[in-house]
Amino acid sequence: MTTGDLPSHGWTVVLRRQPVRMVEGQPEGGYTDLFEIICCDCGDDPDLDYHDVSPELQRIRGPYPIAAGVAAYKKHVTQHPQTTHATSAETATEVIAR
Numbered sequence: 001m002t003t004g005d006l007p008s009h010g011w012t013v014v015l016r017r018q019p020v021r022m023v024e025g026q027p028e029g030g031y032t033d034l035f036e037i038i039c040c041d042c043g044d045d046p047d048l049d050y051h052d053v054s055p056e057l058q059r060i061r062g063p064y065p066i067a068a069g070v071a072a073y074k075k076h077v078t079q080h081p082q083t084t085h086a087t088s089a090e091t092a093t094e095v096i097a098r
Helices: 055-061 066-077 088-097
Strands: 013-023 026-039
Touching (some): 026 055
16 A cells, blocks of 8 residues: 555544454454554555554554544644544444444
């Protein structure tokens, strides 16, 4: 994925519940109680495990407790004014679905 590509899921930045680990692009082992920011505009790939991304992307991802994650997400999206980001409802739906 290159910077600026719109992922097939329709967003480029999202706050999601952090999986225990990602294997071949799928969450495995359940989820932690923490959240992470995935920002495709910064070069992140939602199919990669936290440990498989650069230290810079790890700093963006977090992990965060929910309140800190929401604050970090709101701050981060202001850095990408042209970004298609998940709305609060979409983010909540994704979190609940997982």
